[in-house]
Amino acid sequence: MSFTLFPGTRLALALDSLAGLSVGDALGAQYFVPGNKPADLLEARTPAPLWDWTDDTEQACCLVATLDEGDFDRDAFADRLGAVFEPYRGYGPGAVVMLRQIREGLPWPIAAAAAFNGQGSCGNGAAMRAAPLGAWHADSLPHAALQGVRAAEVTHAHPEGIAGGVAVSVAAAFAAASRLNGHKPDPGQLLLAVAAHTAPGVVHDGLTTAAGLTGSLAEAAERLGSGGQATAQDTVPFALWVADRYLEDFPAAVAACVVAGGDVDTTAAIAGGVVAAYTGIEGIPEDWLAAREPLPAWLAAASGE
Secondary structure (H helix, E strand, O other), X not given: OOOOOOHHHHHHHHHHHHHHHHHHHHHHHHHHOOOOOHHHHHOOOOOOXXXXXXXXXXXXXXXXXXXOOOOOOHHHHHHHXXXXXXXXXXXXXXXXXXXXXXXXXXXXXXXXXXXXXXXXOOEOHHHHOOHHHXXXXXXXXXXXXXXXXXXXXXXXXXXXXXXXXXXXXXXXXXXXXXXXXXXXXXXXXXXXXXXXXXXXXXXXXXXXXXXXXXXXXXXXXXXXXXXXXXXXXXXXXXXXXXXXXXXXXXXXXXXXXXXXXXXXXXXXXXXXXXXXXXXXHHHOOHHHHHHEOXXXXXXXXXXXX
16 A cells, blocks of 8 residues: 555545445335336436435444544444344344343353354344444455454454455555545455455355456356355355446446345445545545435544534
8 A cells, every 4th residue: 555544534435435325225226115116217217205224324323433543443433232232123133132232231252252143143243243343444344354353252252254344444545545545446356455454264165256257247146146045155155246347337336236136235235334435525426425314424534423
């Protein structure tokens, strides 16, 4: 990397990524509502506002509010997650139990380790919130990976769940760095960079497979999965394939996630957060930003925005 980031720049990059994540999440969630047709989005016809965001955005807001110089403060992040989470936002049953335990005072390492009968969660929760953290660390992919581990471990003790958070953090760091350097990556370059900083396992293997896919959206969704199992393994490689393919085109990236089906709010949140780290908030259609439910009022005060 050939640049120095100051705290204000880091926050601006993280907020751009959060904007993309939250719009992708909120718009993607509308396609779980009967009557909203994914094909309409290809013709730039979007559902009527207001687009409510889900747990993807709520957790990402908690993450952004915790960002600071130095190591990511896991205790503060856990406390914030436990304090503000709203179960109706779409949290899975396991996440609701864990966050209630944290809210009631159980230390997060114990709560995270106990999930899924002691296996820890390999769900996509750590990944869906991670892009702003990566954008904050655009000056160092290794540091983005390290902090991605720290942020993921608060709720995900399973190696694949952690790997998903790391992969998205590194992808957003790579995208933001490319923006700051004025460099347009070649196809597959983002995915290879992410794989190089992701621990061996199923997520890593999916990333390397994704880097070699040059076919259609349908082929990518079939080969990689599109979040239907709600695990990092079948969510992250596809979402980052979309981000790599449509890095300069935020609407196309979100539309690809929606048309592919699966866990569309989460894949669109991940891809949207990474793509916005590259395009900036200027790449997000103004009417889409206006249609998204406003972010929580406590975020501005907590993040110093």
